[in-house]
Ligand code: ATP
């Protein structure tokens with residue numbers, strides 16, 4: 001029958017008092033704060049927030065923190081930061097004032113919820129189920145319980161504790177709550193049907209004993225609700241309309257519905273109840289989307305923390321140079337399906353990055369495998385020590401972004417691969433004069449120094465090992481880019497460069513995939529790892545790079561997308577460290 005619990009945290013009305021406009025579409029993203037969010041979570045975040053947004057509704061960020069041992073404040077903070085970074089913190093907030101929901105922990109954001117704030121309600125609901133003969137305390141050993149659960153095709157066996165009276169169960173459950181039983185000694189189970197073809201309905205566990213300190217509730221509780229029990233209640237208290245989860249939970253839906261129907265009958269909750277909808281989880285080739293396995297990588301030291309730029313965590317992707325726009329576009333393109341098992345190509349993530357960055361990213365010249373280039377006639381043509389000012393658009397698609405400035409002098413850095421002492425067939429960049437197959441002398445090749453002049457290779461210097469130490473070239477006058485005579489000399493190649501006079505030293509971290517395995521996660525992690533996933537090089541960049549900021553990726557012309565490393569930036573602003581985000585083309 002209907003009972004009033006009257007304004008306590010054990011009362012649904014108490015929680016619902018804080019929920020604005022119950023008629024709206026109301027979604028939730030419910031991470032467990034037991035690790036950092038990864039790309040799979042981004043898919044779920046994007047789906048929940050954009051569906052809510054498209055239907056004029058709201059989306060809750062709910063910390064599903066019902067498991068005391070693995071949850072930590074560090075993870076709560078990291079999840080909050082990831083949401084803020086994706087710009088889902090305030091956009092769809094429902095204007096709920098923190099003080100209107102006194103039951104909730106202090107919140108930074110109006111739409112933030114903690115499952116652990118509902119422990120009182122969950123406990124009251126458990127007592128109700130016991131009183132109604134719908135739950136019992138089972139004291140079989142875990143082994144007995146699992147043996148008696150049966151199997152697919154084999155019905156389970158009733159526990160000998162299943163026929164306890166409600167009064168016995170209530171007394172025993174309170175002893176559990178009061179700390180009189182050790183961990184594992186008993187569980188509270190729903191009393192449904194041990195012969196159900198759906199194993200999830202064979203008297204699922206509702207509460208277990210864990211003498212552990214919880215990050216939010218401290219030592220107040222030593223019994224904790226199971227996920228399958230807690231989650232429907234959380235959704236109902238928050239008046240979620242559409243509870244979206246991954247396909248693995250499809251078989252849990254009957255219990256979700258059973259529980260909410262029973263609590264509505266008992267007057268603890270009001271109809272309409274939320275509905276669970278399932279969609280396929282996101283799998284991406286060469287990356288792992290499992291917090292547990294990502295934690296293993298961190299704990300075993302295979303990566304340098306959760307935000308290592310090789311990690312598929314949102315913190316790692318961010319440090320690598322992935323932007324919220326790129327991640328959202330990737331989620332949108334990867335689609336939402338009801339059939340599992342498909343893998344999305346990692347290349348699709350890079351494509352989304354390039355498509356979103358190309359129109360907006362600032363450009364810069366950089367040389368990552370430098371060799372010196374000396375212009376032998378510079379002094380004669382320009383005067384000793386002269387530096388010729390050059391400029392280039394910050395972004396060729398956006399004139400309003402302005403110009404960048406750097407200078408050309410007698411000594412430059414160019415990419416080692418832009419010179420060949422003996423050119424291979426079809427090579428169009430710098431090579432010295434040589435004797436052709438016909439015995440006739442041939443000229444050295446001409447190239448344009450991008451945004452500068454045309455130069456013609458005249459020779460090179462090498463060390464005792466045959467390593468090229470300096471390329472020599474002559475500048476061809478009146479060919480400066482942007483001047484009237486610029487095109488008078490035709491060239492087949494254009495190369496990047498930086499002037500030795502104003503170049504800045506840069507450290508560049510080139511990343512390869514962390515996993516060689518296409519579908520990592522099926523074998524031992526260490527066997528699937530790529531042992532050479534990081535190559536650090538020392539290069540040179542144009543002076544504008546001193547202004548580069550973390551979170552704002554740049555395009556190094558002809559080389560790819562790069563971003564200032566946030567950790568190095570916060571440690572030493574004079575040390576220019578860049579992470580390679582992706583190449584300019586599909587790297588497959
Ligand atoms: P993990 O196994 O990595 O810990 P999880 O599902 O246990 O993942 P939660 O913190 O419970 O982690 O996840 C919060 C939400 O994110 C859930 O609703 C879950 O369905 C969703 N989610 C997690 N991984 C993926 C994925 N790969 N694709 C889509 N959604 C995901």
Ligand code: MG
Nearest residue numbers: 031032064227
């Ligand atoms: Mg989970």
Ligand code: MG
Nearest residue numbers: 032290291292
């Ligand atoms: Mg998990």
